[in-house]
Amino acid sequence: MKILERVFGSYDGKKVIEYTLTNESGMSVSCLNYGCVITKIIVPDRNGILENVVLGFDKFEDYLEFSPYFGAVVGRVAGRIKGASFELDGEQYRLAANESPNHLHGGNQGFNSVIWETEMIERKDLVGLRFFYRSHDGEEGYPGNLDTTVTYLLSNTNELSITYEAMTDQKTVVNLTNHSYFNLSGEGKRVCSEHILQLKSDRFLELGQDLLPTGRIIPAEYTPFDFNQGRLLQSGMKSDHPQNVLVGNGYDHPLLFTQEGENSIMLSEKESGRSLLVTTDQPCVVLYTGNKLEGPFSISGVPAKNYLGVCLETQGFPDAIHHPDFPTVILNPEEVYYSTTKYRFSNKIGV
Numbered sequence: 001m002k003i004l005e006r007v008f009g010s011y012d013g014k015k016v017i018e019y020t021l022t023n024e025s026g027m028s029v030s031c032l033n034y035g036c037v038i039t040k041i042i043v044p045d046r047n048g049i050l051e052n053v054v055l056g057f058d059k060f061e062d063y064l065e066f067s068p069y070f071g072a073v074v075g076r077v078a079g080r081i082k083g084a085s086f087e088l089d090g091e092q093y094r095l096a097a098n099e100s101p102n103h104l105h106g107g108n109q110g111f112n113s114v115i116w117e118t119e120m121i122e123r124k125d126l127v128g129l130r131f132f133y134r135s136h137d138g139e140e141g142y143p144g145n146l147d148t149t150v151t152y153l154l155s156n157t158n159e160l161s162i163t164y165e166a167m168t169d170q171k172t173v174v175n176l177t178n179h180s181y182f183n184l185s186g187e188g189k190r191v192c193s194e195h196i197l198q199l200k201s202d203r204f205l206e207l208g209q210d211l212l213p214t215g216r217i218i219p220a221e222y223t224p225f226d227f228n229q230g231r232l233l234q235s236g237m238k239s240d241h242p243q244n245v246l247v248g249n250g251y252d253h254p255l256l257f258t259q260e261g262e263n264s265i266m267l268s269e270k271e272s273g274r275s276l277l278v279t280t281d282q283p284c285v286v287l288y289t290g291n292k293l294e295g296p297f298s299i300s301g302v303p304a305k306n307y308l309g310v311c312l313e314t315q316g317f318p319d320a321i322h323h324p325d326f327p328t329v330i331l332n333p334e335e336v337y338y339s340t341t342k343y344r345f346s347n348k349i350g351v
């Protein structure tokens with residue numbers, strides 16, 4: 001196993017480094033110290049052909065100009081916060097309204113667009129990176145200094161694990177995830193409509209026009225949101241269910257796991273023979289099918305188009321701070337925010 005590094009660009013007077021972790025079966029994961037961005041995940045298809053299965057750019061400048069959070073860690077709080085404000089202990093906090101009038105993915109300069117301190121990890125059966133970032137009190141409007149550590153570990157069994165840890169010196173809110181867009185066809189050959197998704201989820205959060213949860217929790221049964229038996233993503237893209245239409249014909253929804261504790265999500269694409277098993281300790285996954293990916297740019301040579309990738313954002317419920325019945329995302333001093341999501345790739349569907 002090995003770690004290679006190369007200069008990928010520069011930002012804020014600092015070098016942007018791309019690290020490539022490679023395991024003994026030839027799988028590799030490349031990522032940046034900027035936003036902990038995963039630029040590439042290279043895994044074999046059914047014939048052993050190694051290809052990239054996430055959307056990314058070849059040039060650093062494209063990340064600055066066009067990136068819809070490709071591969072990045074998003075935070076302090078993933079998703080939208082209504083009115084870009086919230087109250088904690090009688091104190092009103094005003095956040096950056098970067099999707100006016102709301103706050104999205106941590107603000108104007110969220111965790112996705114800052115340089116993180118980096119440390120390499122080399123163990124017998126693992127290679128990885130530990131990223132550290134101190135978000136200062138008041139950054140993007142949030143209270144408290146927040147120390148965040150994100151760890152990427154690649155094993156020889158083609159599993160990438162991401163662990164998030166955070167501590168604060170003042171009561172604050174935290175909800176972290178990774179915003180990779182997966183495309184198991186390899187090199188963006190086909191859009192993700194023929195990907196099959198399967199997970200145990202009986203309910204999802206209804207969204208309003210502003211794509212924020214309305215507070216209503218909807219049963220998934222008999223709708224395109226029922227993935228219990230496995231379902232092609234195109235069923236939501238082609239559906240006339242008002243929730244699919246609302247988000248631009250597809251999914252941009254928090255799917256709530258039926259059971260508490262550890263849960264799994266299986267994503268597969270028959271033609272390539274690739275599958276991805278995601279295991280998480282988080283209570284929901286925001287399924288985003290890249291409904292608005294179209295743009296005046298290319299993604300590693302492929303013209304940007306809708307549905308070119310699918311995000312599986314394992315996280316706490318979006319806008320939980322405004323919904324007392326949602327699991328809390330408040331972090332107190334002395335507490336540790338800790339969460340893990342694992343991504344295991346296979347070239348034999350169902351394994």
Ligand code: FUC
Pocket residue numbers: 068069079211252286288292313
């Ligand atoms: C996802 C979505 C949003 C947005 C963003 C780029 O997390 O929830 O709607 O388009 O990514």
